Amino acid sequence: MTETAGLRRPATRRWTRFAGHYVEMVVAMLAGMFVLGGALRAALAAGGVAYSIDRYPEVVLVEMGLTMTVSMAAWMRVRRHGWAATVEMSAAMLVPALIATALVLLNVISAGTAMIVEHVAMFPLMLAVMLRRRDEYLTHTHH
Secondary structure, three states: OOHHHHHHHHHHHHHHHHHHHHHHHHHHHHHHHHHHHHHHHHHHHOOOOOOOOOOOOOHHHHHHHHHHHHHHHHHHHHHHOOOHHHHHHHHHHHHHHHHHHHHOOOOOHHHHHHEEEEEHHHHHHEEEEEHOOOOHHOOOOOO
């Protein structure tokens, strides 16, 4: 094995770990949206409080942002990420939800478009947070 190949392998392994962390965040986010969001909607519906994107788009947009953030932040803490990284990642999830909600309330975009904007914006923002703290994500091992 050449010296260059030997040096490249650990870097490749670290970036693979980085990509794995990103996928974990996305899975946690989706779990929150479907599991926590679904449970919240079912509980509220059982209590006679039903809401939909057509009737209360701002509630749906914020609820999705919150349920995705809670599950993702919980997963980060399980994986022993620091509070600073967890708060930054949470902001990357909540800021698009709040901006999309404001745009709907101001009648700038429709609720359906806001839902797309909210979700699409989260992915590059999550990546930006991870790249900002790349040392943590490149070297962090699961305990």
